[in-house]
Amino acid sequence: MTLILALDFGGTKLAAGMVNVGSREWLGYERRLSPAKANASTDLEIMRSLIYSLLQGTKPAAIGVSFGGPVNASTGTVQLSHHVAGWENIPLKHLLEDEFGVPVGVDNDANVAALGEHRFGAGQGYDSLFYITVSTGVGGGWILNGKPWRGAGGMAGEIGHMVVDPAGPVCLCGKRGCVERLASGPYMAQNAREILENILPGRQGGEILRGLVRDDLTLLTGQLVSEAATAGDNLAKQVLHKAAWALGVGVGNVANLMNPQRFVLGGGVTKAGEDFWQVMQQVARETALPEVDFEIVPAALGDDAPLWGAVALTLI
């Protein structure tokens, strides 16, 4: 039996799983939320306790790591975390190799999830695919010729900051109308809030959405926008359709540029329902040239995609 240890530094949660090569059942699995004032040291300490609790004295053949932030995959050095302080230039691969004496592979969560879906999920049998996660941010990971494509500087996959509407709202990155600015959960919530705040007195709109947060617009989330849209709220539908449109233009542009066989879409926003998928699929189809074929399918691995991807990372 070849034992693989998979680790997921997720920004808000930490998870670890242990599996035998060839099996799709975790021998052991542990998960913790990061504490409120997490930093790299507390993250590493918690992860260590998960690891020792799983291993119980056994030694894995390899360790695969998914990290929620930019990573130099060739050296295994974390560049930083946007969620947790103190991760600047941490040589995670070397730290783990020194402590556990086995080969370690580290990559960012989007690349790792792409690899996981390719090996174990919705991308099985597809040699070229683009994985997109639409959640608190929008990111992506490439599989080309059956292998990860990370780009010359490890930055490939940033579909979230593709500009699709240069006259659109300003994104955190400074540009207007990025895919992420229109399609991420937090930005969908912000877009809904801004429309609701600007409804003139006496005019109607967004009643279902308002009801879900009892008129406290600070409580709006992307998920509530999706729920209100499903329940027939026209204002929520408008926000959700704009998100689906942005993602569809992004997918269509990528199809024209790279012509992958498959797009695999994961993350909370992609669970927004049939209407979201229908708009996104149609816009993607209209944006791509007629001769450019592709399929768009939902991710299959769910929340465990980074862990299964980390397993796959040890196998390439």
Add this chain to the structure above:
Amino acid sequence: MTLILALDFGGTKLAAGMVNVGSREWLGYERRLSPAKANASTDLEIMRSLIYSLLQGTKPAAIGVSFGGPVNASTGTVQLSHHVAGWENIPLKHLLEDEFGVPVGVDNDANVAALGEHRFGAGQGYDSLFYITVSTGVGGGWILNGKPWRGAGGMAGEIGHMVVDPAGPVCLCGKRGCVERLASGPYMAQNAREILENILPGRQGGEILRGLVRDDLTLLTGQLVSEAATAGDNLAKQVLHKAAWALGVGVGNVANLMNPQRFVLGGGVTKAGEDFWQVMQQVARETALPEVDFEIVPAALGDDAPLWGAVALTLI
């Protein structure tokens, strides 16, 4: 000596060159304009006469072919030409292999030019690059891991139909604001013409551009727009800057998505001068995330890029 024969079916012209492997000097080179009513048969007949005139009874080790239109590179079958009738499903590789008894490689001009620049031109030493040609159309070709990336269906590289301005003018493909719709030579001419036609009587603008065509707006070309812009015509500058902006957004989006080391830009429009390059470079830099590094350089092989690429095609 290993003799290579390179052929370029360019849509409006036909060219053939013969070279020894390792040399950068043509042993022989011939070029003809396509006749007014060209079709696949006349193109093939002219090309055959160029070939026999070059070969003079010698036999090359291989033949590389650049074709100005979609090609199935794995079978070497031309799908069609947008310029010349009768090229639908012509098995060009098999025709040439049958006639000359040597291995033949066929690919579309953008892929072939990318390979040429990679092997012999501005992309030497760069393992990942995107070649873009901006001319009567806008197309592109990929080199990833030192090899052509053609896409699952051979359609990769279509940056010309990336949407960068969804509120922009309608492209021949049916969408609004494609890169090609804003940056190709003929569309730049059309954009200038439309602005000139809508200038109110008594209002000024575009005098230099008008002067270049003696007020006959049907004579406008992309090149004249560039010339007028260089000469200080503000209306022409506006059109040229919009083209440079569109191309810059396209390049920046591609940088975020694929993170190649280098962009190599060829085609007539990219000779529009410093101002065009400056705007395009700045917009590309602003569109890409700060962490995404890349260079944009002019193509080095000029009009012979397809022929040198065809040589390179026989060497992979």
